[in-house]
Amino acid sequence: MTRSKSLTRSTVGKKAVMAVTGLMLVGFLFFHALGNMKVFFGGDAFDHYSHWLRTVLTPILPHEGFLWLARVGLLAAVIGHIWSATSLALRAKRARPVKYAHRKPVQGSYAARTMRWGGVIVVLFVIYHILDLTTGHLNPNPDGGPFARLSADFAPSRWYVTAFYVLAVVTVGFHLRHGLWSAIQTLGRSNERREKFLKGVALGFSVLLCAMFLSVPFAVVTGLVK
Amino acid sequence: MxxxxxxxxxxxxxxxxxxxxxxxxxxxxxxxxxxxxxxxxxxxxxxxxxxxxxxxxxxxxxxxxxxxxxxxxxxxxxxxxxxxxxxxxxxxxxxxxxxxxxxxxxxxxxxxxxxxxxxxxxxxxxxxxxxxxxxxxxxxxxxxxxxxxxxxxxxxxxxxxxxxxxxxxxxxxxxxxxxxxxxxxxxxxxxxxxxxxxxxxxxxxxxxxxxxxxxxxxxxxxxxxxxxxxxxxxxxxxxxxxxxxxxxxxxxxxxxxxxxxxxxxxxxxxxxTQIHPTCIPVSGDHQSKLTLMSESLRNDGRVWVPKAKGDTRRAADIPEAERDYYLERIYPAFGNLVPRDIASRAAKNVCDEGRGVGPGGLGVYLDFADAIKRLGRDAVDAKYGNLFEMYERITGENPFEQPMRIYPAVHYTxxxxxxxxxxxxxxxxxxxxxxxxxxxxxxxxxxxxxxxxxxxxxxxxxxxxxxxxxxxxxxxxxxxxxxxxxxxxxxxxxxxxxxxxxxxxxxxxxxxxxxxxxxxxxxxxxxxxxxxxxxxxxxxxxxxxxxxxxxxxxxxxxxxxxxxxxxxxxxxxxxxxxxxxxxxxxxxxxxxxxxxxxxxxxxxxxxxxxxxxxVAAWEHTGSAPVLHKEELVFEYVKPSQRSYK
Amino acid sequence: MNLTLRIWRQNGPGDKGRMVTYPLSDVSPDMSFLEMLDVLNEKLILDGEEPVAFDHDCREGICGACSLVINGTPHGPQKATTTCQLHMRHYKDGDTIDIEPWRARAFPVIKDLVVDRTAFDKIIQAGGYISAPTGSAPDAHAVPVPKADADAAFEAATCIGCGACVAACPNGSGMLFTAAKITHLGLVPQGQPERDERVLNMVHTHDELDFGGCTNTGECTAVCPKGIPLETIGRLNRDFLKASKV
Missing domain, CATH: 3.50.50.60 (FAD/NAD(P)-binding domain)
Structure with a gap:
């Protein structure tokens, strides 16, 4: 077996794919959250940021060129992430054909145990999120600009949308809390001395990211931004 | 047969x-x-x-x-x-x-x-x-x-x-x-x-x-x-x-x-057969095997039994004057460090006299109180911590608080x-x-x-x-x-x-x-x-x-x-x-x-x-076995009587 | 004390298996868990029933033969303790105790609580050694080994190959076992020449034997009677990626 082939076939290789793609997606989430903070500078600033994303690096790239490159990259990362996760999950299922009659987890944190179902929730949310705010198909104000769609989304009457958003963000937080450290461990960059520290960093980062994402609906619902 | x-x-x-x-x-x-x-x-x-x-x-x-x-x-x-x-x-x-x-x-x-x-x-x-x-x-x-x-x-x-x-x-x-x-x-x-x-x-x-x-x-x-x-x-x-x-x-x-x-x-x-002196004693009829405690424990532990027969007081309640540190008494030169066979037999002797401790009177104390006093609890822990843990796991007793109980057990043939x-x-x-x-x-x-x-x-x-x-x-x-x-x-x-x-x-x-x-x-x-x-x-x-x-x-x-x-x-x-x-x-x-x-x-x-x-080499016959002797010759090491006093 | 035992009984690999309830009275708190099963078995034999088969040998926590999942936890509730060193004083009168075998496709049940762990031997065969034919060794002091490396190698080498890591892992992965050997041999200078081949071959063999993949949940190290740390898996990952020329 060649080395490259052996890499993607092996469980460690799959895990590495999951780690690398996961880190790419975490990078995206961070810049996404950072961009979202524009909302606190007013609707215009938010819309302007959105416009800038479409024109960045023009004329080297065509209009929206950067955005599409990013989208393709993200899609590839998502596919890689889901492929490795599915493949490992199926493997795990096969590895234990008879379940325990009495099973209780010993140490695994809630986050570690919910990676798979958490991942599914996040995927569903991402699909909804794109149809809602990117394409506008599921948005009550499909023809509005980015900020208009945003404010329409989190209107108090549509509390269930806000609730779903909050749930999804929290799920992402849990997913990252284990996932971030796990990626570092998978890439062989953790050790016993660093483990506690790295887990703390993963937790801190996840909380920060959640806070950033949740601040947007909070601001809209409370009328902090209009 | x-x-x-x-x-x-x-x-x-x-x-x-x-x-x-x-x-x-x-x-x-x-x-x-x-x-x-x-x-x-x-x-x-x-x-x-x-x-x-x-x-x-x-x-x-x-x-x-x-x-x-x-x-x-x-x-x-x-x-x-x-x-x-x-x-x-x-x-x-x-x-x-x-x-x-x-x-x-x-x-x-x-x-x-x-x-x-x-x-x-x-x-x-x-x-x-x-x-x-x-x-x-x-x-x-x-x-x-x-x-x-x-x-x-x-x-x-x-x-x-x-x-x-x-x-x-x-x-x-x-x-x-x-x-x-x-x-x-x-x-x-x-x-x-x-x-x-x-x-x-x-x-x-x-x-x-x-x-x-x-x-x-x-x-x-x-x-x-x-x-x-x-x-x-x-x-x-x-x-x-x-x-x-x-x-x-x-x-x-x-x-x-x-x-x-x-x-x-x-x-x-x-x-x-070799009998090892420092094993954890039998705790009841259910006992299925015996566990050895490293012999190194005898470097710092002192072996003793009560002086009086049938003394059922807790170890801590027995005053110093009523304890018999029998190895130190009988073998002043080697004390607690006498070879395995000698330590084992001495333990058996004191138990046969009715001075053994623990269930059935089949045990002697291996006491670390002096070592703890001399070296400090931390030093003793660093040296024997894992052995103490093992002992506690099996007996439920903490050797820092009460002396270990040990008894000889068959170890090697x-x-x-x-x-x-x-x-x-x-x-x-x-x-x-x-x-x-x-x-x-x-x-x-x-x-x-x-x-x-x-x-x-x-x-x-x-x-x-x-x-x-x-x-x-x-x-x-x-x-x-x-x-x-x-x-x-x-x-x-x-x-x-x-x-x-x-x-x-x-x-x-x-x-x-x-x-x-x-x-x-x-x-x-x-x-x-x-x-x-x-x-x-x-x-x-x-x-x-x-x-x-x-x-x-x-x-x-x-x-x-x-x-x-x-x-x-x-x-x-x-x-x-x-x-x-x-x-x-x-x-x-x-x-x-x-x-x-x-x-x-x-x-x-x-x-x-x-x-x-x-060497006694025994031949199997189906009835009375036949003993064949192999003479041992010592050209380099002169046989002498072992002494550990 | 009196206990209710619910034990997995399975006649052979072909049998479907089921939990069977046995009441057991007069259990002494000084008994080890396995001695408690001995008592049950003697009773079963005299009743003309087949005793419960379970693996055990040294009964002092080092051979790695004993392998019971007790109330859902491999080796039972006490940390860093094998089943054979677990004592009944951790239970109280009236308790119900569920006893199951290791469950993994790579460890098929032979009978009752006895499973076949030759998969672990196969992982070692794939490279869990240093090729040093007898007689070929240089003087032991020819190559000094830094104390820290020797100590860390020893820690990893204390793995007893019991398989509790696999039993506890939600993925049924044998990665902690594999990683312990990779770490042990990868830390000593004598292990360097074969280091890359070793990790590639051992991981591939591990994967081929129907073990699941590791997802860093940490269940393995929590039940490991020798406390092999998760760090060993990190080291395996690093060695594996490096050997794969990534």
Whole structure:
């Protein structure tokens, strides 16, 4: 077996794919959250940021060129992430054909145990999120600009949308809390001395990211931004 | 079958032992031994039974040499052999400490430690090879303890005055065994060794006077199989479990050795058993095995019992003046650090006086209060923390708060199948290695010497000597159609059938326990003529009762652990009888064999070199066994009386 | 004390298996868990029933034979303790105890609580050794080994190969076992020449034997009787990626 082939076939290789793609997606989430903070500078600033994303690096790239490159990259990362996760999950299922009659987890944190179902929730949310705010198909104000769609989304009457958003963000937080450290461990960059520290960093980062994402609906619902 | 008496036969001689200056003998033998050319090795089959240090190392090395090896063990993996449980360390005459050690000193210490009942040639070879063993194990990646400079650390052990014991924390046996196991797995992967785990050897097949194969039971399917080869190596361990309670693993048994004995291999010095002084005492009838606490505890712990008989106060409530630190009192020079056999017997004596502590009065205190006061709790914790934890796990008592309770337990058996210098038994083609043979420890084994001997036999001795025998091969092809094979299979299946169909009302374990109590009482730490005669009377009665009343549920098919145990008890009963007979015949005290009739004015063991400077090799006859004596000659180490006062 | 035991009984690999309830009375708190099963078995034998088959040997926590999942936890409730060293004083009168075998496709049940763990031997065969034929060794002091490396190698080498890591892992992965050997041999200088081949071959063999993949849940190290740390898996990952030329 060649080395490259052996890499993607092996469980460690799959895990590495999951780690690398996961880190790419975490990078995206961070810049996404950072961009979202524009909302606190007013609707215009938010819309302007959105416009800038479409024109960045023009004329080297065509209009929206950067955005599409990013989208393709993200899609590839998502596919890689889901492929490795599915493949490992199926493997795990096969590895234990008879379940325990009495099973209780010993140490695994809630986050570690919910990676798979958490991942599914996040995927569903991402699909909804794109149809809602990117394409506008599921948005009550499909023809509005980015900020208009945003404010329409989190209107108090549509509390269930806000609730779903909050749930999804929290799920992402849990997913990252284990996932971030796990990626570092998978890439062989953790050790016993660093483990506690790295887990703390993963937790801190996840909380920060959640806070950033949740601040947007909070601001809209409370009328902090209009 | 009973053998309450014996006859004396022709003396036996080790015909392979070379002569000349002792340092040259091993070289001489290797040069004198015939060689097998590499092309022929591929045509020669060798069976190795047991995968401990001796068996695992032998199978791996023979595989490397090019022989076709079949390896057998009763465990689910060769890595679980009981060598894994050895704690202390392994001796080697490296003299890395520059403290005066040498091959000759290790040789001297071992002969003296064995109470002058071992062969000088063998022991000298062992000391020579000890050096190579450490090199070999390091090359395999065994993680020995090291000093900050990156060189190997050593400690002194078992009363030796030099620091020659290499160790890996308290798990030296584990690390050495895993080294041998990994070497073995490498050969399995290379196709030179065929592994048969969960297989138990139940008989030896002897054809035309040569060991040519074995009968095994596949413990998973229950099938009785035969395997044939040009030579058979037994490395099946010791027989301490004849006492039921010992520090051996539950599965350790004498069956392979005993069946070989019944087929003609002489059994040497069966009465030499080692009793280890620091074990956790028995807590009740349910007890299934005993756990050793490292001997190193005696470096800082003080051994005592109450002065008064039947004192049931808690240890803390007994004032200093009413405590008897008996080892310090009787042996002021060595105090708590007297050798194993002496510490054990002293504990037994105070308990027999009714001064023992704990359940049943079978225990003495090992007290760390002084050490804690002197060194501080942290220092004691750093030194013995893991041992204290283990003790607490088992007893529920914290040694920081109350003294440990310890009691001696059977630990190792120096006796075993008789072998010559080549490790060949009296059956041509049957070789015996490790604890299963009798050769190197005499009447008492020193600490950290068992690992040395197992690996010496397996890695270096056997692979060099077996060729001398195999050079005459390959022998005629034989298979299961041979009458000797058929007879062996019939015997094995007959016994299994008898066991599973016997409609009794007692378990095999209950007989084993009873046998163990009998042996501990009459053939344990102190033996007397009257006691041994009583045991020799009781054992045949027990055997008769066994066959009347034993109940084994299930059938011979498939995994049947009750059947496995019952079969082993059958052989233990036979062995027990021979042990008692051997102990009765040897009216002297030496090493692990203490005859109450033979002690000096201070109650110490009294050897009788004039009459007993021999190896007792017993031949099985079916009735009264025949004793063959092998005279021991001491040219380099003058026998002297051991004294530790 | 009196206990209710619910034990997995399975006649052989072909049998479906089921939990069977056995009441057991007069259990002494000083008994070990296995001695408690001995008592049950003696009773079963005298009743003409087949005793419960379970693996055990040294009964002092080092051979790695014992392998029971007790109330859902491999080796039971006490940390860093094998089943054979677990004592009944951790239970109280009236308790119900569920006893099951290791459950993994790579460890098929042979009978009752006995499973076949030869898969572990196969992983070692794939490279869990240093090729040092007998007699070929240089002097033991020829290559010094830094104490820290020797100590860390020892820690990893204390693995007893019991398989509790696999039993506890939600993925049925044998990665902790594999990683312990990779770490042990990868830390000593003698293990360097074969380091890359070793990790590639051992991981591939591990994967081929139907073990699951590791997802860093840490269940393995929580039940490991020898406390082999998760760090060993990190080291395996690093070695594996490096050996794969990533």
């Amino acid at each position: 009973t053998f309450s008496d014996y006859t004396e036969g022709e003396p036996i001689k080790d015909s392979k032992a070379p002569e000349g200056p002792i340092e040259t003998r091993w070289d001489k033998r290797r040069f004198g031994a015939k060689l097998v050319n590499p092309a022929n090795k591929r045509k020669l089959d060798v069976i190795v039974v047991g995968t401990g240090l001796a068996g695992g190392a032998a199978a791996a090395t023979l595989g490397e040499l090019g022989y076709r090896v079949k390896s057998f063990c009763y465990q689910d993996s060769p890595r679980r052999a009981h060598s894994i449980a050895a704690q202390g360390g392994i001796n080697a005459a490296k003299n890395y400490r520059n403290d005066g050690d040498s091959i000759h000193r290790l040789f001297y210490d071992t002969v003296k430690g064995g109470d002058f009942r071992s062969r000088e040639s063998n022991v000298h070879r062992l000391a020579q090879i000890s050096v190579e063993i450490i090199d070999q194990c390091v090359a395999q990646g065994v993680p020995f303890a090291r000093e900050y400079g990156g060189l190997l650390d050593t400690r002194s052990f078992g009363g030796a005055q030099v620091s020659r014991t290499f160790y890996a924390r308290g798990q030296t046996g584990q690390q050495l065994l895993l080294g041998a196991y990994q070497a073995l797995e490498r050969q399995i992967a290379a196709g030179t060794v065929e592994m048969h785990s969960r297989h138990e050897m139940l008989d030896l097949i002897v054809i035309d006077g040569r060991a040519r194969g074995i009968v095994v039971r596949d413990m998973v399917s229950g099938e009785i199989e035969t395997h044939f080869a040009d030579a058979v190596v037994l490395a099946s361990g010791g027989y301490g479990n004849v006492f039921y309670l010992s520090t051996n693993a539950k599965g350790c048994n004498v069956t392979a050795s005993w069946r070989a004995h019944r087929r003609g291999a002489y059994f040497a010095n069966p009465c030499y 120096m006796g075993g199948l008789w072998v010559d210098y080549d490790l060949q038994s009296t059956i041509p083609g049957l070789f015996v290695a490790g604890e299963a043979n009798f050769s190197d420890h005499g009447a008492n084994r020193l600490g950290a010497s068992a690992l040395m001997q197992g690996l010496a036999d397996g890695y270096f001795v056997l692979p060099n000597t077996i060729g001398d025998y195999l050079a005459a091969g390959p022998f005629d092809k034989v298979d299961e159609s041979h009458p000797a094979s058929k007879e062996a299979i019939a015997k094995v299946t007959g016994q299994i059938e008898r066991l599973v169909t016997n409609d009794g009302d007692r378990t095999a374990d209950s007989f084993h326990r009873e046998l163990g109590q009998l042996m501990w009482e009459y053939c344990g730490m102190e033996r007397t003529e009257a006691g041994l005669r009583k045991a020799l009377e009781r054992i045949p009665e027990l055997r008769e009762e066994f066959w009347k009343r034993v109940k084994v549920s299930g059938t011979g098919e498939g995994l049947n652990q009750a059947l496995e145990r019952a079969g082993r008890v059958v052989d233990f009963m036979d062995l027990a009888e021979l042990m008692c007979l051997d102990a009765l015949a040897r009216t002297e005290s030496c090493g692990g064999h203490f005859r109450a009739e033979s002690q000096d004015a201070d109650g110490e063991a009294q050897r009788d070199d004039e009459n007993f400077s021999y």
